[in-house]
Amino acid sequence: MVGVPSLTRAQTNAMEHLLRIAPVIDELGDLFRAAGHELYLVGGSVRDALLGRLGHDLDFTTSARPDDTHELLKRFTPTTWDIGKAFGTIGALKRAEDVEWKIEVTTFRADAYDGETRKPEVAFGDSIEGDLIRRDFTVNAMAIDVRTRKFVDPYGGLQDLADGTIRTPSTPEVSFSDDPLRMLRAARFASRLGFMVAPEVVRAMTDMAERIEIVSVERIQAELNGLLLTDEPREGLNLLVETGLMDHFLPEVPALRLERDEHHRHKDVYEHSLTVLDQAIALEKARGHEPDIVNRLAALLHDVGKPPTRKFEGSKVTFHHHDVVGAKMVTKRLRALNYPSAVIKSVARLIELHLRFHGYADGAWSDSAVRRYVRDAGDELERLHILTRADCTTRNVGKATRLRRAYEELEWRIDELAGQEELAAIRPHLDGTQIMEILGIAPGREVGEAYKFLLEHRLEHGPVDDETARELLLDWWAARQ
Structure with missing residues (x-):
């Protein structure tokens, strides 16, 4: 359990943060008190203050109704919004001591649910206790009276915070x-x-x-x-x-819990996938990246094609083409979850390519193999580096070392060739217009075939000058006649 404070430490954290934000909450509290309203710092803001993690977003709850709250906030800062007014929430930005605070103030809530949807029938309440009981967890159901600094914790959130426990108020x-x-x-x-x-x-x-x-x-x-x-x-x-x-x-994830056959001829795919995710997160950090949902989805889902492709062949278990099958499965599932098309495309491409390295892992990487790897990865090359490295979960130290060194060799070869060639944008030296001019042909299928021929030559042999490219094209064309 990480970062769980003792009760004493939590209370000290809260006091330190209250002192830090005092210039903001004191002014706001005075406004509401003068208007005859209660105001409490509440929910995640209190939890984070107790954990010593309070940022610049502050959540409050109040006895004031939304219109009254809005009028008071206008006197507090010129920047306010009422987009959440129907749910009792008014927002504001306040700059104080060179810090910009994002503030949301919500009227006490006492919602009712119909049981058929998760949309509540919004109802405003009359007490802080009634507001807190409708919150999700006890650690989010604590409040601090802005005026008196009284701590309000009717459902034991502070003790649960100290114990590191997630419970519900009701x-x-x-x-x-x-x-x-x-x-x-x-x-x-x-x-x-x-x-x-x-x-x-x-x-x-x-x-x-x-x-x-x-x-x-x-x-x-x-x-x-x-x-x-x-x-x-x-x-x-x-x-x-x-x-x-x-x-x-996301049923594809629990489906990874394949029954182990009596001879244990394959690893636990579910546990392997979680380990790959753990290692991908570690590599993200080590390589200086921010948390990336594409990396993490690809790591978790890279082997979802294994359950439908598992076969026993004598003493071996196989998962032929699970990369291609998995990419199709993930595309369908992520669409169903309404992920952006760019995310879906990237995750599917990474899953489709995640075994590509292993075709070369035991041998030297030729220049053409490096070019093809970079070409196929395209914009996903860095993510593919992370996924491929993370996918090594073997406990065999010797094998793990060989795979790590092989991939280091690949990355070194990519960097080396990138210094000599424009690997990130591999294309023939002649474009479609030049091909048509040289061959004297109109747009059509033959132009595409000529382009593919020159691209294949570029991948296999590297860059050539324009004159050599012209001669290659003419020779190819003559051989077709």
């Missing part, structure tokens, strides 16, 4: 019935905070897993992204698989 059955997306959020918080999910919460997630089907795919995708982009998503992914939730929106 019963998990009521909480998840109201909003099934909270089940995915539990997995995300488990990974983000390094917390354990309480047994009764896990049971409710298991029993109510099918309720996730009333949630829009866009919201599911957003939660899945949030989980995958944490530093350690394994715990949350395991929770989603073990409770059966993953079966309802």
